[in-house]
Amino acid sequence: MSGVHSGPGLRPWRDGDDLRLLEVWPDAETPQAAAFRAALRPDDDAPWSRTLVAEDSGVPVAAGTVYESALHPERLWAYVEVAPDRRGEGLGRALLERLRTEAAGAPSGVQALRTKAAPGSTGERFARAAGLGPVQDSRVVRVEAGALPLQPMREHADGTPAQAVEDLATGSVELTRVLWDFYRSVHAWDEPADLPVGRVNQLFLSDAAHAFGAVVLRNGVGPGERGRISAFAVSYRPVELDGAPGAPEPAEDAVAHVLLGWAPGDAAAGPALEQLLALLAHHHPVQFQVDGSMEPLTEVVENLLAAGVATVVETSVVLAEDAVGG
Template sequence: MALQYRAWQDGDDLELLQLWGGPESPPAEQFRGSFRPSAESPWNRCITALDQGVPVAAGFVYETALHPERLWCYVEVAADHRRTGVGSTLLTMLRLEAAASPSGITALRSKVQPGTPGALFAEAVGFSPIQRSRVVVVSPGALAAPAFDDASGPQLEEAATGSVELTRAVADFYTAVHGWDRADLTVGRAQQLLLSDTSGAGGAIVLRDRPRADGGMIAAFAVSYTQARTDGPADVLLGYDTALKPSEQEAAVATMIAMLVHQFPVQLEVDDSMTALVRVVEPLLAGDAATVDAEAYVVALEERGQD
């Protein structure tokens, strides 16, 4: 009997989770939280596939104001219904919906973990990698703690997460390292998404190129999303001033990491586009002073793929 397809309904997730079981990867777990009934604002479309009235697969596509040049897309199929064409059918239906999206954007993006069924499906239907993202855990003492003896040199200080200066630094960094998927991150949006209480931001420190009283600017920053000290690594967003010379960027990043891991481990998200961070982290990985905890790729299906 042929499968039926309809718009997502409340309660579909409860039935699907019974068939799907645990998520195959962190990206899959995150995407599962985005299934919801179709809506116009913000625009999204979500479709469920049913086998004899029972949901067995689903997919969605939606717009995001933060990265406006592509639509997020995700498809998941119960294991016993894979390789039957249901995933491809859902993707085709979602692409037809995307063609009618208010923004007119039809290029798609998703996120997969290498070697998973989701990654293999994405490759088979034409998605290609546009960015690699790793979660890297840096061990305590991986870099020697620097001395700040020169009162006129670089200075480390605490920063309020509500600081306009810090928020601008975060927004500028995020925009600069997302040239591969243009970001429309205003100061207000940066504060809401990355620095507000609801974002989980618990504190921040900044490294200035010289004392603030002497006009020192933020060369690097670190925002913690771990509210209380535990045995596990603190989750930290580390960024830097991309307008600096490459050598200065790397020096600022190395100094910040050294201070962060003086006593405790930290967990950093390292995209390949974060050039200075990658250059500092790679030798630590090679020397076993850091480990890759997770790896994922953002993959894209561009408009030309529809021809």
């Protein structure tokens, strides 16, 4: 290998390596790479993670990490990045091989890997060459403010409401359970952990998760009947605003980043998602993720894209190995 005479020198991550790597790495090529760069950190055992750096003459030129996921325990997340002028020398393969060795000693016993990349990117090509295959596609979709007409709530024959829109506290047990049922139903391809309601709330609806608010659309409303949640949206505060004393509220015209979901098995989920999305996007733009497994939402998105009232701002592919013994 050119410039690496005795093979790459690999060592654990040290504080300051992020700054040193930025001297040889350009800006992140994709949003996925930027997110994974944030996961490069010193080794830890709670949750378990290992990060390695490849050096040439004492200069860091590549890094890679492998770590457990509290949500999806059957596979480990993995990421490798090499400075552009050092690619093709085997540094990435060497890092991945050592990371696999580290993973073999993980307490969970899980060794299968997964990663996320932009379609057609260097990261996807590397993952495929390493034996990982595509298991899920994902899009981030944006709907501009006022792009969708508001849809009236349905009524019973006597004129009383049959539907209702309600703001719910993010601590709502009802919302947490519907969200978790939804999440499990659309992630059968990467089986989620068996988590208690409190832990689910921490991961999706807490201040630590940057959850900002929640709104639900209920069907089956009637006299003395609160109705059932058919669709929900959880909004998330931009990370740069979260946690700072006196952090301002998001600007009125700021993009609302939301998690859109529905109650699995609810025949009214599709129309409810359309109604809720029109309401959310009435005054400000809305951005949300839709995976290939999210059939009702995918149908809504395809209709919006065909009508020219939505745009795809990011695409991703999750690549993974078969989960065995996890």
